[in-house]
Amino acid sequence: MSLDFSWLGDSLYQYWLLRGLGTTIVMSLLGIVLMFGIGVVGAMCLHFRLPFLEALTTVLVELFRNTPPLVQLFFLYFMLSEAGLTLTDPVSGRSVPLFSGFTCAVLSLGLYNGAIAVEIIRSGLLAVPSQTVEGARSLGYTQAQTFRFVELPIGLRLSLPAMTNNVVSLVKTSSQAALVAVPDIMYGATQISLETYRTLEIMMLVWVLYVSLASLVVMALRRVGAAFRIPGYGVQIL
Numbered sequence: 001m002s003l004d005f006s007w008l009g010d011s012l013y014q015y016w017l018l019r020g021l022g023t024t025i026v027m028s029l030l031g032i033v034l035m036f037g038i039g040v041v042g043a044m045c046l047h048f049r050l051p052f053l054e055a056l057t058t059v060l061v062e063l064f065r066n067t068p069p070l071v072q073l074f075f076l077y078f079m080l081s082e083a084g085l086t087l088t089d090p091v092s093g094r095s096v097p098l099f100s101g102f103t104c105a106v107l108s109l110g111l112y113n114g115a116i117a118v119e120i121i122r123s124g125l126l127a128v129p130s131q132t133v134e135g136a137r138s139l140g141y142t143q144a145q146t147f148r149f150v151e152l153p154i155g156l157r158l159s160l161p162a163m164t165n166n167v168v169s170l171v172k173t174s175s176q177a178a179l180v181a182v183p184d185i186m187y188g189a190t191q192i193s194l195e196t197y198r199t200l201e202i203m204m205l206v207w208v209l210y211v212s213l214a215s216l217v218v219m220a221l222r223r224v225g226a227a228f229r230i231p232g233y234g235v236q237i238l
Contacts, residue, residue: 028171157230
């Protein structure tokens with residue numbers, strides 16, 4: 001059996017792969033931003049034990065964390081349209097989904113990994129030494145100020161190693177977006193495979209691309225961890 005990568009010289013295939021790589025990166029970045037937002041807000045609701053919001057956050061975390069992200073993606077993409085959440089195309093006059101496949105993929109990534117991020121950040125907040133919190137309160141900090149300037153900054157640093165795994169998982173899970181016709185890496189690879197029948201070579205290339213993306217994420221977060229590390233707190237990312 002011989003490997004044939006001559007199809008990589010085709011400009012159309014190069015365009016599909018580069019477009020897919022760009023789409024995957026943008027989709028992952030937006031998902032990461034949404035994930036961190038959900039993680040911080042959810043962890044804050046649980047940390048302060050806010051009435052009603054604590055129970056609601058707990059239910060939502062269990063709901064999104066314990067259901068497959070692909071099921072969530074299909075729910076957002078198909079079921080919301082069935083529920084009547086559509087728009088009217090001004091050109092054709094036909095009903096179109098309220099959210100595009102790209103938007104649904106970003107929401108799915110953010111919700112699923114955000115639910116996991118809530119528990120990760122919460123565990124980081126619980127790991128902040130009580131003496132540090134009491135020291136801030138003795139200096140006259142209010143509860144909100146203590147959380148903003150002491151607990152949250154330290155808690156985020158302590159949760160960074162576990163959060164790195166979550167971010168890498170988000171990048172890898174983004175490949176499911178191809179199932180709702182989002183032109184990411186997997187979508188472009190599938191199109192090329194259907195035309196060339198060089199499935200082995202194409203999947204090898206996809207493997208390399210995702211490994212490279214995941215490695216870059218780990219390296220970036222390792223640098224972030226080193227830049228914001230507080231001596232005596234947390235562990236370094238290996």
